[in-house]
Amino acid sequence: MSAISGIDTGYTVPTTTTSSDDVSMGKNDFLLLLVAQLENQDPMNPSDPTEFTSQLAQFSQLEQLTNMNTSLEGLTAMSSEMERMSALGLIGQDVVAQTDKFHFNGEEMELGYRLDSQAEDVKMYILSESGATLATLSGEENDPGEYFVNWDGTSDSGTPLTSGDYSLIIRAVDGEDHVLGSSPLIRGRVEAVDMSGPMAELETTSGSFAMNKVEKAGVAL
Numbered sequence: 001m002s003a004i005s006g007i008d009t010g011y012t013v014p015t016t017t018t019s020s021d022d023v024s025m026g027k028n029d030f031l032l033l034l035v036a037q038l039e040n041q042d043p044m045n046p047s048d049p050t051e052f053t054s055q056l057a058q059f060s061q062l063e064q065l066t067n068m069n070t071s072l073e074g075l076t077a078m079s080s081e082m083e084r085m086s087a088l089g090l091i092g093q094d095v096v097a098q099t100d101k102f103h104f105n106g107e108e109m110e111l112g113y114r115l116d117s118q119a120e121d122v123k124m125y126i127l128s129e130s131g132a133t134l135a136t137l138s139g140e141e142n143d144p145g146e147y148f149v150n151w152d153g154t155s156d157s158g159t160p161l162t163s164g165d166y167s168l169i170i171r172a173v174d175g176e177d178h179v180l181g182s183s184p185l186i187r188g189r190v191e192a193v194d195m196s197g198p199m200a201e202l203e204t205t206s207g208s209f210a211m212n213k214v215e216k217a218g219v220a221l
Contacts, residue, residue, distance in 0.1 A: 087200035103207035112185035
C-alpha cells in the first residue's frame with residue numbers, strides 16, 4: 001500500500017533498564033535482610049513476634065506494589081502500541097483535529113469551530129506565523145455545536161496567500177459582546193504517520209497533528 005511508504009520507520013520499541021546507581025531496596029533485598037536478621041538475632045533476646053509480623057506484612061506489601069508496577073508498565077506499553085496501530089488505520093481517512101495551528105497547501109480547505117453556547121456573532125481569524133491577521137471569515141451558524149467554513153486561501157484584500165503555516169483564532173460573542181467559549185477545528189486527510197516520537201503524529205493535508213488532538217475520524221470533507 002503506497003501510503004505505508006510515508007511512515008517514519010525510525011521508531012524502536014523502548015526498553016527498560018536499571019541504572020547501577022539505583023540504590024532503592026527491592027523485594028529480594030528486603031527478604032535477604034529479614035533472613036539475616038533472624039539468623040543473627042540473640043537467642044536469649046529473640047525478636048518481638050509482633051515486630052516480626054509487621055516486617056512480614058511490609059514485605060508482602062512491597063511485593064504487591066512491585067507486581068502492580070510491572071503490570072502497569074505492561075499496560076502502558078500495550079496502550080502505546082494500540083495507539084500506533086490505530087494511527088496506521090487512519091491513513092487515507094479524513095480527520096478533525098482540535099488545534100489552532102494548520103498548514104495551508106495552496107488549495108481550498110475547511111476551517112471550523114465549536115460553540116459551547118448560543119452566540120450572536122462568530123468570527124474566524126487567520127493569522128500569519130508572526131501573529132498578523134490576514135483573513136477574516138464569518139461563522140455561518142450560531143447554535144451550540146461544530147461547524148465548518150470553506151476558505152479559498154485568499155486574504156481580506158483578495159490576495160492569494162502562499163503555502164505555509166498559519167493559525168486559526170475563533171471569537172464568539174453574545175448579544176452583549178461577551179466572549180463565549182469556543183474552539184478552533186481543522187479538517188484534513190491523513191497521508192502518512194510519523195512514529196519516530198513518543199506519540200504518533202498524523203501527517204495530513206492540513207498539517208501534522210498528534211493523535212491526542214484528533215477528535216473524529218472518517219468524516220467527509
